[in-house]
Amino acid sequence: MSILVGHDTRLAVAGLTGREGRYHALNNRRYGTQVVAGVTPGKGGQDVDGVPVFDTFRAAVAATGANTAMIFVPPPSAADSILEAEDAGIGTIVAITEGIPAHDELMVYAVLKRNPAVRLVGPNCPGVLSPGKANVGIIPASFFKPGNVGVVSRSGTLTYQIGNELAQSGFGNSTIVGIGGDPVPGSSFVDIIDLFEADPETDLIVMSGEIGGSAEEEAAGYIAAHVTKPVVGYVAGLTAPPGKTMGHAGAIVSGSTGGGQAKVDALEAVGVRVGRTPTQVAEIAVEILDR
Amino acid sequence: MWRPPVDLLEYKGKQVLARYDVPLHRGREAATVEQAVAAAEAVGYPVAVKAQVKIGGRGKAGGIKIAASPDELREHAASILGMDIRGHTVHELWIQEAAEIASEYYAAVVFDRAAKAPLAMLSTQGGIDIEQVAAEHPEALATIHIDPLVGFRAFHGRRLAYEAGVETDIVRPVAELLATLYEVFAREEATLVEINPLILTPDRRVVALDAKVALDDSALFRHPDNAALEDTSNADPQELMASERGLTYVKLDGDIGIFGNGAGLVMSTLDVVAQAGGAPANFLDAGGGAKAEAIVASVEVILSNPSVKAVLFNVFGGITRCDEVARGLIEAYEILQPSVPFVVRLDGTNDVEARKLLADADLPNVFPEATMDGAAARVVELVRAAEMERSA
Numbered sequence: 001m002s003i004l005v006g007h008d009t010r011l012a013v014a015g016l017t018g019r020e021g022r023y024h025a026l027n028n029r030r031y032g033t034q035v036v037a038g039v040t041p042g043k044g045g046q047d048v049d050g051v052p053v054f055d056t057f058r059a060a061v062a063a064t065g066a067n068t069a070m071i072f073v074p075p076p077s078a079a080d081s082i083l084e085a086e087d088a089g090i091g092t093i094v095a096i097t098e099g100i101p102a103h104d105e106l107m108v109y110a111v112l113k114r115n116p117a118v119r120l121v122g123p124n125c126p127g128v129l130s131p132g133k134a135n136v137g138i139i140p141a142s143f144f145k146p147g148n149v150g151v152v153s154r155s156g157t158l159t160y161q162i163g164n165e166l167a168q169s170g171f172g173n174s175t176i177v178g179i180g181g182d183p184v185p186g187s188s189f190v191d192i193i194d195l196f197e198a199d200p201e202t203d204l205i206v207m208s209g210e211i212g213g214s215a216e217e218e219a220a221g222y223i224a225a226h227v228t229k230p231v232v233g234y235v236a237g238l239t240a241p242p243g244k245t246m247g248h249a250g251a252i253v254s255g256s257t258g259g260g261q262a263k264v265d266a267l268e269a270v271g272v273r274v275g276r277t278p279t280q281v282a283e284i285a286v287e288i289l290d291r
Numbered sequence: 292m293w294r295p296p297v298d299l300l301e302y303k304g305k306q307v308l309a310r311y312d313v314p315l316h317r318g319r320e321a322a323t324v325e326q327a328v329a330a331a332e333a334v335g336y337p338v339a340v341k342a343q344v345k346i347g348g349r350g351k352a353g354g355i356k357i358a359a360s361p362d363e364l365r366e367h368a369a370s371i372l373g374m375d376i377r378g379h380t381v382h383e384l385w386i387q388e389a390a391e392i393a394s395e396y397y398a399a400v401v402f403d404r405a406a407k408a409p410l411a412m413l414s415t416q417g418g419i420d421i422e423q424v425a426a427e428h429p430e431a432l433a434t435i436h437i438d439p440l441v442g443f444r445a446f447h448g449r450r451l452a453y454e455a456g457v458e459t460d461i462v463r464p465v466a467e468l469l470a471t472l473y474e475v476f477a478r479e480e481a482t483l484v485e486i487n488p489l490i491l492t493p494d495r496r497v498v499a500l501d502a503k504v505a506l507d508d509s510a511l512f513r514h515p516d517n518a519a520l521e522d523t524s525n526a527d528p529q530e531l532m533a534s535e536r537g538l539t540y541v542k543l544d545g546d547i548g549i550f551g552n553g554a555g556l557v558m559s560t561l562d563v564v565a566q567a568g569g570a571p572a573n574f575l576d577a578g579g580g581a582k583a584e585a586i587v588a589s590v591e592v593i594l595s596n597p598s599v600k601a602v603l604f605n606v607f608g609g610i611t612r613c614d615e616v617a618r619g620l621i622e623a624y625e626i627l628q629p630s631v632p633f634v635v636r637l638d639g640t641n642d643v644e645a646r647k648l649l650a651d652a653d654l655p656n657v658f659p660e661a662t663m664d665g666a667a668a669r670v671v672e673l674v675r676a677a678e679m680e681r682s683a
Contacts, residue, residue, distance in 0.1 A: 103507065103510060139609065156555070157609060159555075161559070181555070210554075236556075239571075277563050277566065
């Protein structure tokens with residue numbers, strides 16, 4: 001089954017006519033994703049390598065039955081694009097754009113919270129890949145193969161590292177979800193772990209976190225109460241000095257919260273095994289799966 | 292990639308607040324003793340001489356003094372200018388009319404990441420570390436989350452004022468001030484607007500004695516006036532150099548330079564190096580899809596830190612192409628001719644081609660490694676060997 005994206009995904013891309021949007025959307029199509037539409041105001045009626053472009057998300061949905069949106073527009077208009085996709089009835093929105101103003105993200109979060117039928121992944125994320133089925137975003141799909149490990153991560157490259165080590169040990173992935181490193185992620189660890197718990201193709205969940213915020217602690221609480229599948233954790237930035245921001249909004253240790261060790265402790269306290277390196281994460285996952 | 296908020300100095304934060312008619316004391320900035328004297332003449336004695344640094348605890352560190360005369364002012368201005376307050380050098384002063392204080396409150400609007408909403412706060416126990424108040428007397432801190440779609444309504448301010456236990460006659464001005472702080476927060480796209488202390492004067496006026504404003508860097512394009520308020524006088528030279536080159540760089544205390552792509556992988560690299568017994572000299576994220584030019588700039592920034600004794604490249608190519616990283620490294624070698632060893636681990640997109648490029652270039656002192664853990668162990672080993680050589 002996999003989660004979020006799969007054979008049923010019909011993708012509309014905001015920013016398809018831009019250089020980056022075009023490159024990655026066509027890459028996604030080459031992988032097998034049904035890329036059915038582009039959305040660029042003023043360019044309706046054109047096409048990008050055979051993919052029809054519409055002026056609005058509403059027109060794209062009406063003409064193509066698009067059910068998933070990928071947001072690839074520049075930061076100033078990204079929030080608008082996300083809201084437009086929601087307004088058009090799209091259920092899964094994957095926002096790749098990085099550098100969206102924090103107050104725009106707050107507003108988007110407040111709007112989407114009122115619509116339980118919509119799920120936003122990102123922004124500032126690498127996207128969602130269900131190996132062998134569909135790729136929505138910029139995850140280099142060639143490193144991953146179909147399998148039973150679900151991966152959810154705040155970092156893109158770290159996901160590739162862990163996924164690659166799993167692949168070398170012979171294991172593949174049901175779905176890989178990058179939730180992004182921004183201040184207000186549309187989806188949290190809890191949201192995605194919940195989807196993996198319900199997914200029959202996922203037997204083990206890897207969650208790759210990092211210092212800052214409290215998303216890992218919240219995930220630990222949720223896992224204890226609701227998750228029956230084994231979860232393997234990782235927390236990047238354990239040795240980062242307090243007060244230093246490390247490239248992600250999340251990645252700052254401030255005061256008593258957000259520290260790496262507290263996250264590791266919270267996860268281990270609920271039975272999540274936490275690898276000390278990405279390599280160890282893959283080793284633990286393999287050990288559990290081989291049992 | 293995401294960039295940290297822009298913290299404003301007190302007086303620049305107050306410039307923003309003044310646009311919204313937040314009640315403030317008269318004041319002027321000064322960068323020299325003479326300017327301070329002129330500022331004090333204009334403001335009128337007695338004045339407070341306040342160090343302008345982006346760090347708390349200025350008072351305790353001796354960075355805030357009262358001067359009743361030009362002689363006192365000269366003395367205090369001279370001692371505070373150039374002072375080091377926990378690693379921040381004082382380059383500027385804020386000369387402000389001395390305040391008469393009846394009570395000290397705390398008021399703030401902050402971006403609450405956990406709740407994904409703005410959080411407005413008020414306490415009658417101001418003037419001290421608010422985290423201590425929150426920890427020891429949580430009931431003394433009134434808080435309320437604001438739905439950005441609804442905004443800050445009058446009742447929010449009243450609720451905070453009554454719950455914090457503000458005296459009845461000033462509930463209204465305090466509530467109005469909180470509404471104004473929220474307006475500043477929302478319209479200027481701040482991540483923090485904090486007044487500590489917010490004071491009540493003996494004649495029952497509510498005045499913002501201090502101001503801490505942090506702005507969202509990603510939103511500065513919509514606020515060209517605010518972009519000019521940023522203060523970089525205390526920025527680390529390497530960090531400044533990196534930011535001019537569009538790189539995310541954080542200086543650390545160790546001696547192993549780190550280059551990587553993606554914040555998570557770079558943080559993980561720092562951890563793995565530390566676990567191998569090494570001490571990273573920096574965090575450097577070249578971002579996704581870095582071109583050769585960015586690699587050269589990165590190497591330049593890393594090597595400009597004199598503590599660096601070896602460099603570790605740890606790249607997992609997604610959008611970033613490993614061959615591009617290899618080309619950049621080769622180019623950097625030609626231009627910069629580094630004298631320290633490089634350990635290079637390249638995996639992912641075009642890694643085979645990258646390894647061939649490096650093998651063909653046959654750079655002196657460059658050591659390829661196949662795995663992240665192996666590369667970390669190798670770079671630590673090289674630093675130790677260099678130390679042994681020096682001490683021998």
